[in-house]
Amino acid sequence: MPETTVLIPAYNCGKYIKETLDSVLKQKYKDYEILIIDDGSTDNTSQVIDTFKNKKIKYLRNSENAGIVETLNHGLKIANSEFIARMDADDVMLGNRLEEQISFLQKNADFGMVGGWYRIMDENGRFLSTSKTHQDSDFLKLGLIFRNQFAHPAVTMRTAIVRELAYDPEFQYCEDHDLWIRFSEVCKVTNLPEQYLSYRWYSGNSCNRKQKELKTAVLRLLSRELDKLKVSHSAQELMLHGAVSFGAGPKLFIAKEKQKELKEWYDKVFSSSVLNERYDKSWLIDFRSKVQQLYCGIQG
The missing domain is CATH 3.90.550.10 (Spore Coat Polysaccharide Biosynthesis Protein SpsA; Chain A)
Incomplete structure (x- = not known):
């Protein structure tokens, strides 16, 4: 074998x-x-x-x-x-x-x-x-x-x-x-x-040909995971979260109003009681900063 x-x-x-x-x-x-x-x-x-x-x-x-x-x-x-x-x-x-x-x-x-x-x-x-x-x-x-x-x-x-x-x-x-x-x-x-x-x-490529189906499935997956974190989310908030997952962040968050929208959403996500019980506060702050920088093009 x-x-x-x-x-x-x-x-x-x-x-x-x-x-x-x-x-x-x-x-x-x-x-x-x-x-x-x-x-x-x-x-x-x-x-x-x-x-x-x-x-x-x-x-x-x-x-x-x-x-x-x-x-x-x-x-x-x-x-x-x-x-x-x-x-x-x-x-x-x-x-x-x-x-x-x-x-x-x-x-x-x-x-x-x-x-x-x-x-x-x-x-x-x-x-x-x-x-x-x-x-x-x-x-x-x-x-x-x-x-x-x-x-x-x-x-x-x-x-x-x-x-x-x-x-x-x-x-x-x-x-x-x-x-x-x-x-x-x-x-x-x-x-x-x-x-x-x-x-x-x-x-x-199958991922290329099935972009619509892939994005729909990913949004359902992300919604499930946000539910696990006890983070309530509107359709608009889920789409914002999904935009980061799909790699649209650096282009989308050039606009100041979109940066503000993302900050408010991430304030909500990272105040999750589940996350704060699971991770050290300073670690979460550092993780959030990395996500914003790497996936959204936002420094700090």
């Missing part, structure tokens, strides 16, 4: 999946299987995979397009491993990701999930930008209520925990964000300060 399963859902990624698989097979760490679940592709995905004569690769195909959540949950059920490393069929694994993430989890029993930094590229593989995700577990736990703190295809998880939690079909298109929140409630989570992924952003 391999120690790790690299779980790759695939849908019409014939153009990219060879590069994806090559990047995994080049990893220094070798105690893994690659589990590809084809969600009813209509292109040449299966033919490309057939060109790989490698016993590490297991290829399954859904009889019909079931969607990302059902496909991933199926993979969780059949994975024969202690750890699950997520990858998407159009991305590229970087560095010594598997060995370093697995080693971290083996040495830190209180952590159930670990991610890493990532690069964004276009459909032709041209570099666009780099994202350096946070490491501190406390920051990440609370930060998830403001925006997603992990790149899904750069995450490695303990199988026992993720199988128990599973992906929730209610949050299709932000199923990862929901899962990270629930992960952070049962164990520590972190990102390692190394680039482990080249994430491909293009018009055919």
Whole structure:
């Protein structure tokens, strides 16, 4: 039985999946299987995979397009491993990701999930930008209520925990964000300060194609989390909170009236009795300052 399963859902990624698989097979760490679940592709995905004569690769195909959540949950059920490393069929694994993430989890029993930094590229593989995700577990736990703190295809998880939690079909298109929140409630989570992924952003990318559905699901998720904090919120306040999550902050909060609106909203959020019982006051002040600076472009 391999120690790790690299779980790759695939849908019409014939153009990219060879590069994806090559990047995994080049990893220094070798105690893994690659589990590809084809969600009813209509292109040449299966033919490309057939060109790989490698016993590490297991290829399954859904009889019909079931969607990302059902496909991933199926993979969780059949994975024969202690750890699950997520990858998407159009991305590229970087560095010594598997060995370093697995080693971290083996040495830190209180952590159930670990991610890493990532690069964004276009459909032709041209570099666009780099994202350096946070490491501190406390920051990440609370930060998830403001925006997603992990790149899904750069995450490695303990199988026992993720199988128990599973992906929730209610949050299709932000199923990862929901899962990270629930992960952070049962164990520590972190990102390692190394680039482990080249994430491909293009018009055919599922997150790009489903922006409306994704944003609707994220707003429902954020509303749920605000309810947990006992922070009442109007539709307008939720949209303001969502704007930060969607990355609109630096442009939106240039206007002084919008800065004032955000200050009043954050005054309300950070007066939450739940938050003030959970965290030290000075830590919360520092966290708020970082969120305003990093996600809203507001100093101080």
